[in-house]
Amino acid sequence: xxxxxxHKGTAKRIKLTSTGKLTRRRSHGNHLLxxxxxxxxxxxxxxxxxTGSMARNIKRSLGVK
Numbered sequence: 102x103x104x105x106x107x108h109k110g111t112a113k114r115i116k117l118t119s120t121g122k123l124t125r126r127r128s129h130g131n132h133l134l135x136x137x138x139x140x141x142x143x144x145x146x147x148x149x150x151x152t153g154s155m156a157r158n159i160k161r162s163l164g165v166k
Contacts, residue, residue: 105161107162108162111159111162115159117160117165122150123150123160124149125150126148126149127144127146130145130146
């Protein structure tokens with residue numbers, strides 16, 4: 102079976118940690134920030150973890166087992 106190419110769009114958005122977990126940025130943090138509360142903006146600013154079947158598919162597209 103041939104090698105799989107890394108999906109570059111996914112590779113730019115999702116990082117693999119040293120323990121093998123996937124981290125991603127949260128949405129809704131680019132514009133219209135004046136109406137959002139400080140706690141909401143703080144939560145948006147933190148990274149989120151990708152879990153479940155979505156993580157399995159993303160790891161496959163990144164070329165990680």
